[in-house]
Amino acid sequence: xxxxxxxxxxxxxxxxxxxINLHAIERPSDKYMTQKSVEMQVEDTSQFIGKVKAPxxxxxxxxxxxxxxxxxxxxxxxxxxLDFWTYCCINCMHVLPDLKKLExxxxxxxxxxxxxxxxxxxxxxxxxxxxxVKYGIEHPVINDYKFELWKSYGVSSWPTLVIIDPAGKVIxxxxxxxxxxxxxxxxxxxxxxxxxxxQINKERMKFPQEKSERRQMTFRYPGKIEADSIKNRLFVTExxxxxxxxxxxxxxxxxxxxxxxxxxxxxxFEQAEFFHPQxxxxxxxxxxxxxxxxxxHLIREIDLKNRTVRTILGTGHQAQKRxxxxxxxxxxxxxxxxxAIQGDQLRIAMAGPHQIWTxxxxxxxxxxxxxxxxxxxxxxxxxxxxLAQTSGLSTDGDILYFADSETxxxxxxxxxxxxxxxxxxxxxxxxxxxxxxxxxxxxxxxVCFHAGIxxxxxxxxxxxxxxxxxxxxxxxxxxxxxxxxxxxxLASEAQLNEPSDVVYLRGxxxxxxxxxxxIRVYDPQSGKLE
Numbered sequence: 001x002x003x004x005x006x007x008x009x010x011x012x013x014x015x016x017x018x019x020i021n022l023h024a025i026e027r028p029s030d031k032y033m034t035q036k037s038v039e040m041q042v043e044d045t046s047q048f049i050g051k052v053k054a055p056x057x058x059x060x061x062x063x064x065x066x067x068x069x070x071x072x073x074x075x076x077x078x079x080x081x082l083d084f085w086t087y088c089c090i091n092c093m094h095v096l097p098d099l100k101k102l103e104x105x106x107x108x109x110x111x112x113x114x115x116x117x118x119x120x121x122x123x124x125x126x127x128x129x130x131x132x133v134k135y136g137i138e139h140p141v142i143n144d145y146k147f148e149l150w151k152s153y154g155v156s157s158w159p160t161l162v163i164i165d166p167a168g169k170v171i172x173x174x175x176x177x178x179x180x181x182x183x184x185x186x187x188x189x190x191x192x193x194x195x196x197x198x199q200i201n202k203e204r205m206k207f208p209q210e211k212s213e214r215r216q217m218t219f220r221y222p223g224k225i226e227a228d229s230i231k232n233r234l235f236v237t238e239x240x241x242x243x244x245x246x247x248x249x250x251x252x253x254x255x256x257x258x259x260x261x262x263x264x265x266x267x268x269f270e271q272a273e274f275f276h277p278q279x280x281x282x283x284x285x286x287x288x289x290x291x292x293x294x295x296x297h298l299i300r301e302i303d304l305k306n307r308t309v310r311t312i313l314g315t316g317h318q319a320q321k322r323x324x325x326x327x328x329x330x331x332x333x334x335x336x337x338x339x340a341i342q343g344d345q346l347r348i349a350m351a352g353p354h355q356i357w358t359x360x361x362x363x364x365x366x367x368x369x370x371x372x373x374x375x376x377x378x379x380x381x382x383x384x385x386x387l388a389q390t391s392g393l394s395t396d397g398d399i400l401y402f403a404d405s406e407t408x409x410x411x412x413x414x415x416x417x418x419x420x421x422x423x424x425x426x427x428x429x430x431x432x433x434x435x436x437x438x439x440x441x442x443x444x445x446x447v448c449f450h451a452g453i454x455x456x457x458x459x460x461x462x463x464x465x466x467x468x469x470x471x472x473x474x475x476x477x478x479x480x481x482x483x484x485x486x487x488x489x490l491a492s493e494a495q496l497n498e499p500s501d502v503v504y505l506r507g508x509x510x511x512x513x514x515x516x517x518x519i520r521v522y523d524p525q526s527g528k529l530e
Contacts, residue, residue: 048186048193050169054080054162055152061142062125064132067208070140072168077201078110079190080164081183084155086118087131088405088443088460090335090351090389091177092159093295094318096135098180103139106187107204108166113141116150118158119429119443121460126214127484127498130515133212134221134240135276140207163187166194166201178320214497215486217517219245224338224446225512225519226280226289227505234503234510235289236519237277244277244291244302249505251519257302257309264296264316272309274300279338279349279393283361290346292336299336299348299359313348313359313366322353325367333357333366338446340393340400347400349390356390356402356413370400370413377407377425385418387411388426392447392457392501401447401454401469408441410456410467421454421473431461431482436472441465446501446512455509457499464502464511464522479511479522479529486516494529496520 054072063069072080083099085092099111117123123145132141144150153162153173161179163171163186171186194200220240227234233254234247243258255269263273277300279292289302290312299313311329319332326332334352341347341361347369348357355371369382376386392403399414401421409423422439430440444465446457454467455478463480467473478491485495497515504510509522521530 045189045193048165048171048189050165050167050171052170054164054168054170055149057142058144058146058148060146061144061149064125064129064141064143065137065207065210066140072164075110075164076168077108077166077194077199078205079106079108079166079187079200081109081111082114082149082153082162082164083111084114084116084150084153084158084160084162086116086122086158087128087135088118088122088389089158093135094177094335094352095159095161096137098177098183099139101180102183102187105184106191108191108200108202109187110205111139113137113139114144114149115141116144116147116155116158118427119460121442121462121484121498124484127515129210130212130214130221130498132210138207138209163190165190166199212515214515214517219517219519221514221517222500222512222519223276223278223514224280224292224501225503225510226282227503227510228282228284229505230284232506234505234519235280235282236512237280237291239276239278240517242274242276244274244280244289247519249508249510249521264293264298264311266300266310267308269307269309272300279336281339281341281346283341290339290341292339292348294335294337294351297333297335297352299333299339299346312364318352322355322373323368325365327366328364331366337389337391338393340395342395342397342400347393347395349393349402351389351391351405354387354389356387356393356400370418375406375426377404377409377420377423379411379418379420382413382416382418387418391445394447394449394454396449399469401449403444403447403456405443405445405459408443410441410444410447410454410473412469412471419471421469421471422467422475429460431458431463433465433475433477435474439473439475441475446499448502448504448509450504455502455504457502457511459498459500459514462496462498464496464499464509484515486513486518488530489528491522491527491529 160175162173223237223239236245246255262275265273276295278294291300301312315332319334337351338349346359354375358369359366371387374386378386388404388406391405394401408429410421429442432440442460445459448455456465484497487495500514501512511520513520
């Protein structure tokens with residue numbers, strides 16, 4: 001459930017910490033904050049001086065992006081922001097650009113990411129390391145897998161930012177995204193206040209950056225995959241290198257689209273820029289490829305015949321509202337993650353506002369299509385239903401199938417109604433096959449409809465599942481033994497590592513094995529994965 005309209009005032013020491021009526025919770029809340037919910041009101045310099053000592057970082061917490069461990073006392077003289085996040089959370093990703101701007105502007109600032117996992121798979125330090133590398137996070141991160149720090153600060157939602165003054169005392173906290181201005185006011189005010197007392201250190205701290213410990217990658221964190229059955233080729237978003245790869249089924253690279261530089265420039269294949277693109281859909285009639293350019297908040301059109309890229313939807317800035325329709329590059333959108341085509345309409349999995357949008361491929365008119373914008377699992381009419389970070393789309397032409405990653409669910413939409421096939425709620429996840437009432441998935445990102453069956457990238461279970469298409473469907477495992485790794489062979493014994501998508505092409509299935517950096521091939525005839 002998203003708390004988007006709550007408005008609180010957090011002043012110095014207003015929330016309780018260790019020794020002062022500590023509020024601890026048994027497990028994280030089911031709330032992701034999509035809009036700023038806290039305002040820190042600046043009245044005088046006393047607001048820039050904390051009153052409660054910041055709790056110490058637990059000894060069990062692994063440190064990443066540092067090369068060593070630290071204690072809170074090591075950051076005396078610095079303004080510290082603790083960023084409570086979990087790497088599945090799109091709202092947490094939206095906070096990262098703001099934090100990076102603040103870090104660049106204020107050398108006295110140290111940001112520490114406190115990773116408090118929602119999903120079991122996210123508790124593994126190796127997986128957090130991959131997320132750090134994938135998203136280009138440069139500040140220190142700790143793995144708070146026991147939630148001790150989360151409980152100590154009374155955190156109840158992702159993301160939550162806590163500000164600590166140079167004397168190691170807590171100023172306050174702000175939940176949600178969109179808090180850049182208020183954070184900057186506080187950092188500036190704290191810095192001035194403590195500089196006047198000669199108690200601030202403005203020398204920038206430097207930290208060594210993580211590198212993935214995984215096997216050597218052929219492709220850097222491939223995201224989504226699409227097939228062209230007519231010309232027998234595959235399209236892959238190489239998310240970690242900000243480009244699109246065109247492959248033949250044997251794995252030979254036939255074309256590279258994009259310079260590799262993170263940006264939003266249109267132009268030739270060599271000039272064009274993307275920023276962590278994800279979803280793809282190919283339109284054979286026009287020989288065009290459409291791309292969800294996720295972190296640019298854009299939809300791009302690739303003309304494969306003329307070798308050009310152009311922007312057709314989005315302003316390049318994240319939309320702050322979830323219901324503002326518009327046309328082409330005049331309307332802002334929010335973290336598009338996957339695409340599908342139904343008739344002359346482009347369906348867009350808009351992960352940021354928990355909706356599916358639609359855009360006319362002739363008119364470029366775009367608007368919300370499915371979902372109220374409230375993050376939850378609720379079926380019903382298109383406008384009344386609740387979705388949760390939709391990340392995968394597929395269609396049989398009439399029915400739109402989609403993966404709602406945050407409720408670990410597979411759902412369908414047709415004739416004005418949304419129905420859940422597999423899934424039970426925001427915190428109902430696991431790895432169980434069988435009938436509807438038994439089945440549990442864990443953060444699925446990709447779905448592919450083929451021959452009456454749904455092939456699902458059950459991402460955090462490191463598997464590909466077969467899901468029946470009827471309401472209250474069944475599930476069985478197809479590929480993967482459930483352990484993150486890399487192993488070829490019989491499908492049930494093979495290993496994947498956070499697969500993000502799957503597509504069918506001429507008798508075989510192709511999988512983006514994201515954390516292994518490979519495109520894997522499953523042959524149903526042999527029952528083997530390569």
